[in-house]
Amino acid sequence: MATTKTDAVIVGVGAAGGILAAELAKSGMKVIGLERGPRLKTADFEPHDELRYFQRQDLRPDPKRQPVTWRPNPNARAHPLSSLNYGNQAGGGTVHYGTLSWRMHADDFRPRSQTVERYGASAIPADSSLVDWPLSYADLERFYDQAEYELGVSGKAGNLQGRKIDGGNVFEAPRSREYPLPPLLMDQSGILFDEAARKLGYHPFSSPRAIVSQTYNGRPACTYCGFCQAFGCHVGAKSSILVTKLPEADATGNFSLITGAMAYRVNSDASGKVTGVSYYGPGGTDETIEAELVILTTFIYDNVRLLMLSRTDKHPNGLANTSGELGKHLMAHMMPNVFATFDDRYINNFMGPSAQKHTVDDFNADNFDHGGLGFIRGAQISIGTPNLEGGPIAASTAAPPPGVPRWGAAYRDFFSHFYARHGVMVAQTENLPYPDQVIDLDPNVRDAFGLPAPRLTYDFRRPNELKRIEFMQAKMEEIGRAMGSPHVWRTPLPPGVPGAHHEGGTRMGSDPKTSVVNRYGQSWDHPNLFVIGSSTFPTMGAGFNPTLTIQALAYLSADAIVSRYKKNPGALL
């Protein structure tokens, strides 16, 4: 057992951890990053292979070695999920993600107040823990801007300092300047979706994505190869942490990355301070890092699990858990699909960045009147590919239309016709937080390190969420028909298992009694412990992919640590 000393230790060097590593190291702090997976490079992502990366999930955790279990309710036995959609290497999920890079709308930071103002308190389901965020869009705008420019996001402004611009997202909050890069090219599915949505009076636009549409910071432009979600980028056009912040951190000389390191405990002393992190090294060694500052930036399961595993006599319910809120309010986007096939044209949607290519924001958040609909909050509707990836194996996992079997000559003929002639829409629904949707430690299942697996208790099938899905499926069918498709169908919903973008578990807030961390991700209980990532989201913040907000929050926290905490360690208010 070896002990190393440093200023800051960062557990999990992904979307948030990579930013904190670079920003803290640039300020002169000595930083060690712990990463349980390897550090890959752009050359590792050539050539593309759907079986290896999409189907066998080579860039994601192995569910057999690192199981995460799920049960729909506390009376059911939890079973391991068969696939895990988060990162397992330096750069985390930004290596394989679909790159959707959204700013939340201004009112998404105050969804409870805004809902009460417009519809009255009774519109909020009684069992939901819908709350306002402890910060505003104005607080985060400059950090959104910093993330877009430093990482490289392509898109078109729809609201430039209050001026609405057609062709961008007219529902977005005012931005201080245009995107650093123009939008990515449209494919056939985007062209058809755009025409159809306009015909229906909606406001379509090219989804903002962290892929460089032109040469940027020495990185080449996207080649539209289509191997995006589930794959690493073979030219480095995807603005992953691997090709953006890690080189910055390396250049400081203050950062060292330890790969193959599985953190299993945050250590603390009798005074309530955390003192560092213990981890299993690549060869199974037991190591400890002592640090002035401990920053947890793993995926939400491990942020929660690590705090629970770090319980002491003084903190019997886990670290940072005086509130009792640790592990609660788990949320996920549900992703209902509507397919549309064409007889008169090819779509070839295996071309171009594969996830959520073109969007309408008209039915997201509270951008439309929910009066009389029986649900609150909305969904981002977009066109793209089955399973957010355009290869044939992904397409073969999609349910065929009613009346077509999943095998045999009829399926063969359907699939041969369908594959190059389909588009698929997805509604990314903003499910509400509920306190009984939780992450805890599974008493029956352990991972390859002998640690209890994170256990999710979650079921999206609640009245508010089901009504929203029904509404969105009807909207997508309407758009599909307006696209000129003679064959439009919705696919069956999965069981209650959480969908994409898991959030919550270490909720941020303004009150130590009802939240785990403050707006900076700083633990109320242990001021030298920070937790940053989507685990701190109090609500889902619209039907938007969370990564850019995670990154903006990481810049906000880094700024607060460097400009204030370093000089005067203690609670940041």
Next chain:
Amino acid sequence: MNKPDDKKHDDKKHDETRRAFLIGAALGAAASTGLAPEAHAQSHDAAMAPAHTMAASDAHGAFLNDEDAATMTAFTERLWPAAPGKPGATEAGVLNYIDLALAGAYADQQDFYRRGLAQLDAYCRSAHGKPFAQLGAAQQDEVIRALEQGKATGFTWPTAPAFFNTVRTHTMEGLFADPIYGGNKNFAGWRQIGFPGAQPLFSDADMQSREAFTRAPIVGLQSRGDLLVKGG
């Protein structure tokens, strides 16, 4: 539909005619001296897929024994049967894919297959008096439906639907994974559906096109290196 769309439809009809002509021309050219440039551009079509012999595609032995291989050959062929110009699972080498996968990446599923195949055999003998491979196609389809719907009796672990779903998933992998894994022989799966493989780039014109992608040959993992060296 407004006017510009109607115009596009007219163009499309013209293109269909031209395409049918090119396919005919390609078949003629292939039969004589070789492919003309236009004909080569059509080489993704199933009609142009080279002929195969069954012997080259039913290789096994890394995991499956002869009897299980015969069952799997028959089973996967019913899931994706051959038709004129459309190679079935057998010709595409799906058996070879599954055999290699079970000896390697899916070695942890060997017992799942062993037990699943034994249960399938017992069910076929009790319900139809013969092993699966010796049943007629209609009876095989009946058995597969019974598996899919959970109506086949005598299954404990794996359950009948779980066994069906896994065989279906692995059949799709064998049809559509890169040939380097042992299936998708001569791109039989990709040709049938119009997937051009791991293309390193698509142009603006490719993205805007309403036609099948034929600008470049299908790219597999083993040919991609050559393509990049040639600047393709």
